[in-house]
Structures are given as structure tokens and as C-alpha cells.
Amino acid sequence: MAEVKKIAVIAGDGIGPEVVAEAEKVLKRTEELFGYRFETEHALFGGIAIDEKGTPLPQETLEVCQNADAVLLGAVGGPKWDSNPAELRPETGLLGIRKALGLFSNLRPAVVFDCLKDASTLKPEVLEGTDLIVVRELTGGIYFGEKYRRETENGQQAVDTCAYTVNEVERIVRQAFEIAQKRRKKLASVDKANVLESSRLWREVVIRVAADYPDVELEHVLVDNCAMQLLRRPSSFDVIVTENMFGDILSDEAAMLTGSIGMLSSASLGAGSFGLYEPVHGSAPDIAGQNLANPIATILSVALMLRMTFGYADAADSIEKAVAEVLDAGHRTSDIAVDKSSAIGTIAMGDLIVATM
Ligand code: ATP
Ligand code: MG
Numbered sequence: 210m211a212e213v214k215k216i217a218v219i220a221g222d223g224i225g226p227e228v229v230a231e232a233e234k235v236l237k238r239t240e241e242l243f244g245y246r247f248e249t250e251h252a253l254f255g256g257i258a259i260d261e262k263g264t265p266l267p268q269e270t271l272e273v274c275q276n277a278d279a280v281l282l283g284a285v286g287g288p289k290w291d292s293n294p295a296e297l298r299p300e301t302g303l304l305g306i307r308k309a310l311g312l313f314s315n316l317r318p319a320v321v322f323d324c325l326k327d328a329s330t331l332k333p334e335v336l337e338g339t340d341l342i343v344v345r346e347l348t349g350g351i352y353f354g355e356k357y358r359r360e361t362e363n364g365q366q367a368v369d370t371c372a373y374t375v376n377e378v379e380r381i382v383r384q385a386f387e388i389a390q391k392r393r394k395k396l397a398s399v400d401k402a403n404v405l406e407s408s409r410l411w412r413e414v415v416i417r418v419a420a421d422y423p424d425v426e427l428e429h430v431l432v433d434n435c436a437m438q439l440l441r442r443p444s445s446f447d448v449i450v451t452e453n454m455f456g457d458i459l460s461d462e463a464a465m466l467t468g469s470i471g472m473l474s475s476a477s478l479g480a481g482s483f484g485l486y487e488p489v490h491g492s493a494p495d496i497a498g499q500n501l502a503n504p505i506a507t508i509l510s511v512a513l514m515l516r517m518t519f520g521y522a523d524a525a526d527s528i529e530k531a532v533a534e535v536l537d538a539g540h541r542t543s544d545i546a547v548d549k550s551s552a553i554g555t556i557a558m559g560d561l562i563v564a565t566m
Contacts, residue, residue: 345456
């Protein structure tokens, strides 16, 4: 019998509970088909936790996550909590949970589904074969560096500092090399080493670490060039690793190659195999509670979890193939439907994917 894997499930707010419910059906089906065993424990987080517990990240939720092998998160936030003070905002809980769980990288795959190629703004022949993953550093760089304002002879000046230590760079670069080893063995390290000192350090570390991964083909790409190449030859990328701000921008750009936000999964990882998996989209309050949300982003996040944290590639393949087959058969939720009148709901999409696995 397979070892029991513990999954903390945080449904959250808005469409979070709706899409997570479909992802849990997929987990259940995975147990039946492959003999894996999952123990799920639900916990309150975000707006619903503010309402019921007076804080976005209750201590017991953190403990459930810390005792789990992986976390599945729906989405948090909504207009109800937007004007709250910082400590009572769902987003504060997100930063807190990443920090408490030591998650230092964010992974976003961008896969083009053949049947959705027409939905993209790029030409189908450019998109053909695109299957890349952006690995973004999450805890350092300019977003977390010293910031201040000062008076100068020429008026007020604002300063943001971009800082990285060797260790911060090395841990994420090693992670990216290891991910590349399990894929097509190509790594693009993105920096701005022609101008930034932090990028020169980044590149030095990448070159040193690369010696330990001789089977991975490495290229250094300047960030401005990378932004261009993502639109020109997206299929030539396999794994892209980069610092926090560059990754923030490039991962949004890469996301748009594939069309709808309702299709995009993500993982946040730290040291070891533990990870937090969630759709890229937010809580979408405008469509919450109406069985309209596309559950595919969350279902693909489950596939990512099975592959990356548990090493269950067979189950992950089965889920990804089922999603592709259901789309190929023409089934669409309204966000990806050309003809909205024929669109199906959240639950029907989940059921079709489960039945196709
Ligand atoms: P956040 O700040 O949490 O990212 P947001 O309001 O900026 O939230 P989303 O909540 O992702 O962004 O919503 C952006 C738009 O995309 C909304 O119109 C929403 O309805 C739509 N959307 C988001 N997720 C889905 C989904 N899974 N299925 C269908 N539409 C979605
Ligand atoms: Mg937003």
C-alpha cells in the first residue's frame, strides 16, 4: 500500500471553494486509479478566517500546513476586506504563510493546449510546442530591499535597493537546474548583468553551480531580450530562472501566451519536497457562487503537486492528458468559450475531467 500523503486544503474566498471542490474530486479519482493515498485536512485562511477567527492566518491553519506534505490553496481576498487595516487583509496572510513555510521560489508553467491556440494573440505556428516553466525568486531582490526617500538639492528622491546574497541565489538556481534535469534539460538564466551588480553576482553563481549539472544546457539571457524572445520563439524555452521582479513581469508575460487565467497553475517551493500549489488567478468575486469558474487551473495545480512534491508522474500525466482530451472534445467553461451559450459550468467541467482520467 502506498504511503499516506497529507494535504492541507485551504479553499479560501470567492471562487476558491468551488474550484478546490473539483480539484478534490480529481485527488479522489487518483486514489482509485493509482492506489495512492491522500489524507486531506481543511483549514481556514484569508477573508473567511478574518470573519471567523479575527486573523487571515490563524495559528491552527499554519500548524495544519506545517504538518502536511503539501498545501492546496484556492484563492483568497475580495472587496469585503480590501479596506481593512494591513493586519486584517487576506494578502497579508499570503505573505505570512510563504514566510512561515520557507517558500522561496514560485513556479509557473505555461503550456499551450493545441485546441486553445486560436485564443492566443500569437500566431499558432509561433506558439506550437510551447511548454515552459518560469522559476521566480520570491523572497529577495528589489521588492524586499531597503527603501526610503531623501531630500536632495534637486528635490525629493526615492530609493529602492536590489540586494541578493550568494546563498539566496544558489538555492533557487540549484532548484531550477534540478527541475530542468527532470524536463528537457535546458535552463535559461535571466539577468541584467550588463548593468546591475546584483545580476553580475547572480550570473557568477549560476556559472559555478552549472558545473554540478553538466547534462543541462545553460544559456544566459538578458531580461529585455528574454521579454522579446518569449513572444518570438516561446517554444525554444524549457526552464527560465530569474530574480524576483524580473520573474514577476516575465511570468505574467508567459502566462498570456496560453490564453485564459483560468488555465494557469502555480507552485511555491522551499527546500525539500514540500510545496504550496494554487491557481494563478484570484478569488474572482464577480463570478463567485455561480458555478461559472474554470476549475482547470486548480486541477492542473494538483497535477503539479503530484509530480513535484510526491513524484507521482503517472497520476500527473493522467490528469494533464484528461484536461487536454476534454478540451479537444470541445468542452469549455465560459472564460475560454468562443460561443458562450454552449459553455459548461465548474462542476460539469470537473466531472468530465474525472471521468476522462
Ligand atoms: P487578485 O488580486 O486576487 O489577483 P483579481 O481581481 O486581480 O484578483 P482575479 O480574481 O483573478 O483577479 O480575476 C480577474 C478576472 O478573471 C475576473 O474577471 C474573473 O472573473 C476572471 N477569472 C479569474 N479566475 C477565473 C476562473 N477560474 N474562471 C473564470 N474566470 C476567472
Ligand atoms: Mg490582482
